[in-house]
Amino acid sequence: MKRIACIAGALLLIATPYSGRAAGDGDRSGFNRHWYLQVQAGAAYTLGETSFGDLVSPAAALSAGYRFSPVWGLRFGLSGWQARGAWASPASPYDYNFLQGNVEATLDLANLFGRFNPTRTVNPYLFAGVGLNYAFNNDEAVALNDAGYTMDNIWSDSKAFAVGRMGVGVNFRVSNRVQLGLEVNANILSDKFNSKKAGNVDWHFNALAGLSIRLGKSHRKAAAPAVVPATPVKPAEPAETPQESETQPAPEQPAPTPAVEKPQPxxxxxxxxxxxxxxxxxxxxxxxxxxxxxxxxxxxxxxxxxxxxxxxxxxxxxxxxxxxxxxxxxxxxxxxxxxxxxxxxxxxxxxxxxxxxxxxxxxxxxxxx
The missing domain is CATH 3.30.1330.60 (OmpA-like domain)
Known part of the structure; x- marks a missing residue:
């Protein structure tokens, strides 16, 4: 968990030069709610007592997300492929498979700490949520248990587990609709997930790279303000001078000053x-x-x-x-x-x-x- 927090801080520092102040009246772009699709693949690691390499397995994910504000969104996904456990001594690794449905809230860090900018290059994010894990094909672990290794949490056929999950990722803008991304997530499951009894929860980690495609427009642009030319003001007509009496001649009226037109801006x-x-x-x-x-x-x-x-x-x-x-x-x-x-x-x-x-x-x- 400390590593995930450090990664989140590093991604936020990377994105800071690409951020501005909070969006306001001067912002020329407005956010549009939109859906997106995400495809990811990479590696999984189930925490265990043997060497790191013995517990690494392939992973993949397919998700659909909805952004309902510049900062917040929801993501619905299906992830899984293979998990790996191992009996420590003698080292005896075994594989099993799983599919996991996930629902999570997403938090856009760049828009949270900066101004909404649809053309920003680096976009880090955090997410957290829950899931349901369906594990199956545990025959290799069952065979080890039958051979005398006595794994106290052994399960056969299939088993479902509730999941809590969190993670951090970063998207790199390629175009208005396409982003490339990297993501690391941690999943918390029952102690029975890897068939071994440890007296605490099991941790399953994923490191994924993928592609996100926006569906619909993510923003709208306001029109640039038009410059309105100033309208020349016509001088007021000179007021008439009243006659002092009928017998006195009217004073001579000064010639009116010709109107001077202002030049166009x-x-x-x-x-x-x-x-x-x-x-x-x-x-x-x-x-x-x-x-x-x-x-x-x-x-x-x-x-x-x-x-x-x-x-x-x-x-x-x-x-x-x-x-x-x-x-x-x-x-x-x-x-x-x-x-x-x-x-x-x-x-x-x-x-x-x-x-x-x-x-x-x-x-x-x-x-x-």
Whole structure:
């Protein structure tokens, strides 16, 4: 059990750089409840008194799971194949078979301690539940007992056992629907499971690798916010000046000031390479476009908002990246002669994702008006 706890802690540390803060209004993706199928195969080990290698046997599992929140889910599975026991002295191993039905709750550690992120690469999880084990084909143990080895918990034909189980696993994202996974689980059964009397419960362990396939969409994407151009405001008509008397001539009315139309806002999206904050040569024309607009419209200002994609990096690192991206655009405008008091900067890290792809969210959005 100490080893399982250590593995859980290690998987959580691995996943931390891929997590952000808790999902909120700025999250651009929403969770969808969905089913998934899981196929696994590997090795089993029934705790005993002989060498480790003598007690290792093949194992397999087929499961269907339902995720009803970003953190919690249920899994229904059928596992089994072969278990192995051994009489210690002289060492006499024996095989028997079993099938086990399982029902367990699953806990997604990455979404528990971080922001829901459907494109996260590493996704560790814990699970715990109960099962019913149906063991059969115990002829080899029966033969040893008949030969005089006196196994006090011997059973023949078949036998059913209640099971408590727990474990830890990690999934690695391959695509929106496919994940590769590794899992270790521990099963607690009656002392009669391996036909030998030990005065305590029997432990049966499995180490499995497998494939998970999501059925249906696991998330939905919100549309990027649209930028609404500002509507020019028409100056108010000058009020009429009342005449002092009928005999006095009306004072001359000043010529009305012609309405000046505000220019349409200009938006430029300055994109950056992954993990970078410098403005690439390909994005320089957008900087020149902003400079030309601000020099032509001398009362206009520009707001620069930096972002980082949520698919990579930690929350802290992404906040730093988004701030530096915004400041580098500001510095480029100032070097081109735009006063600092006409430039406003903001940065969101990965708490907001204005676009639907990770590549587009490595950006500084500049709106001049």
């Amino acid at each position: 200009l938006r430029e999206n300055i994109f950056f390479r992954i993990g970078k904050t410098n403005i690439s040569e390909e994005e320089q024309p957008k900087i020149r476009s902003l400079v030309d607009y601000l020099k032509k419209n001398t009362v206009a200002t520009v707001r620069i908002t930096g972002y980082a994609d949520a698919a990579t990096g930690s929350q802290r690192r992404n906040l730093q990246l988004s701030e530096q991206r915004a400041r580098n655009v500001s510095d480029a405008l100032q070097q081109a002669g735009i006063p600092a008091d006409r430039i406003n900067i903001d940065y969101k890290g990965d708490t907001e994702q204005p676009f639907s792809t990770a590549v587009e969210n490595r950006v500084s959005i500049c709106i001049a008006r």
